[in-house]
Amino acid sequence: MKQSNIFHQYAWLLATLKRYKRMTLEEINERWIADEVAEGNPLSRTTFNRHRDAIFNMFGVIIECGKGFNGYYIANDGVFADGSVEQWLMSTLTVNMALSDSATVKDRIILENVPAGEEYLPTIIEAIKLNRRIRIGYQRFGGEAYEKTVEPYTLKLFRQRWYILVFTGHHIATYALDRMLSLEMTEETFEMPADFSPQGYFAEYFGVLTDETPMAHIVLRAYGKMANYLRTLPLHQSQRELTSTDDYTDFSLDLRPTADFIGELLSHDKGLEVLEPDDLRQRISRLVEEMRGLYVTDSEGK
Numbered sequence: 253m254k255q256s257n258i259f260h261q262y263a264w265l266l267a268t269l270k271r272y273k274r275m276t277l278e279e280i281n282e283r284w285i286a287d288e289v290a291e292g293n294p295l296s297r298t299t300f301n302r303h304r305d306a307i308f309n310m311f312g313v314i315i316e317c318g319k320g321f322n323g324y325y326i327a328n329d330g331v332f333a334d335g336s337v338e339q340w341l342m343s344t345l346t347v348n349m350a351l352s353d354s355a356t357v358k359d360r361i362i363l364e365n366v367p368a369g370e371e372y373l374p375t376i377i378e379a380i381k382l383n384r385r386i387r388i389g390y391q392r393f394g395g396e397a398y399e400k401t402v403e404p405y406t407l408k409l410f411r412q413r414w415y416i417l418v419f420t421g422h423h424i425a426t427y428a429l430d431r432m433l434s435l436e437m438t439e440e441t442f443e444m445p446a447d448f449s450p451q452g453y454f455a456e457y458f459g460v461l462t463d464e465t466p467m468a469h470i471v472l473r474a475y476g477k478m479a480n481y482l483r484t485l486p487l488h489q490s491q492r493e494l495t496s497t498d499d500y501t502d503f504s505l506d507l508r509p510t511a512d513f514i515g516e517l518l519s520h521d522k523g524l525e526v527l528e529p530d531d532l533r534q535r536i537s538r539l540v541e542e543m544r545g546l547y548v549t550d551s552e553g554k
Contacts, residue, residue: 262307264289265300266326269315274323364412369429376416376429379404379437383444386418389434390427397433403442406450408460415460417450424453426460456506458488458513465508471528472503478523479503487516502527514539 268283269275275283277300284295304315314327379386386404391397402418402425409415414429419442454460456467471494474482479501482491487505494502507513509532517524517536526533 258306261289262303262310265303265315266307266311266313269324269326270329274318274325276323280324369414369432372429372432372435373407373414375435375437376404376407380407382437383441385438385440385442387434387436387438388427388432390432392431399434401438401440402427403444405444405448406453408450408454410460417453424462426462455489456508457510458507458516459510461510461512463508463510465510467506468509468529468532470505470507470509470526470532472505472517473500473525473527474503475500475523475525478520481523487513518543 264284264287265280268280272279272283277295277297280300281295284290285292289295307313307315312328312331315324316327317324376386378384385401387399387401389397389399400420402420404416404418405424406417407414408417415426416429417424417426419425454462472482472487476499479496482501482503483493488507490504490506492504494504496502514532514536517526518539526536
């Protein structure tokens with residue numbers, strides 16, 4: 253069987269159990285045949301058990317049979333938490349499954365473009381797995397090209413771009429994969445700090461910029477439908493809803509308001525207003541005035 257077909261079956265099994273919560277093997281088999289997962293062929297217990305083992309080994313997802321109920325369910329559904337690798341892999345497999353089943357309408361499905369750099373992912377992941385240093389060729393926008401040997405700590409996907417968090421030997425830095433000119437894994441090993449947590453490192457930030465911006469308790473006022481946008485897609489894990497009226501809803505967040513977070517606020521135009529802290533509110537106000545200056549007409553002095 254082709255590897256792509258096997259992944260398709262893994263994705264189907266996970267998606268089906270997430271949808272129906274608990275199912276007997278007979279119920280799973282009925283859906284399996286109805287959806288023509290294996291060209292209409294039934295799902296044997298041997299194949300099902302083999303898929304269960306593979307899904308656990310690949311994604312860490314545990315499919316168990318409930319006591320007192322002859323049915324299977326995902327025992328550790330929390331593994332699909334927002335931002336987890338398992339959630340991303342599940343989403344990717346599900347989309348891949350849907351698209352492969354809809355080849356006849358592929359021209360009516362539009363996806364977002366991902367910049368270059370994905371070709372480096374296998375090498376970086378292997379280096380992270382083996383704790384091996386990597387040698388990268390890199391060129392920042394408007395800068396000179398250079399090479400550097402670094403210790404790969406973490407990969408992060410943000411705004412359709414892949415980034416790698418590394419230790420340079422002096423400090424932690426972030427590099428965008430689409431700015432890499434070359435990459436190779438060296439024979440040199442390194443020891444990952446036992447107390448380093450990738451999730452913890454980024455917990456106080458919005459995106460990938462991790463400078464010394466002080467922590468802030470931020471209160472945002474969302475007008476109109478923007479409140480529903482923030483409810484369904486929170487800006488940060490610390491986001492909490494404070495109060496709501498017919499006209500607006502206030503949310504609080506606790507993070508470091510770096511440039512990428514401020515850019516996110518500005519992208520929502522007049523749908524979002526910063527209420528607190530005052531220094532952030534004034535910073536946003538100055539940026540809006542500077543932006544307005546770019547669009548002043550000749551009659552207004554430009």
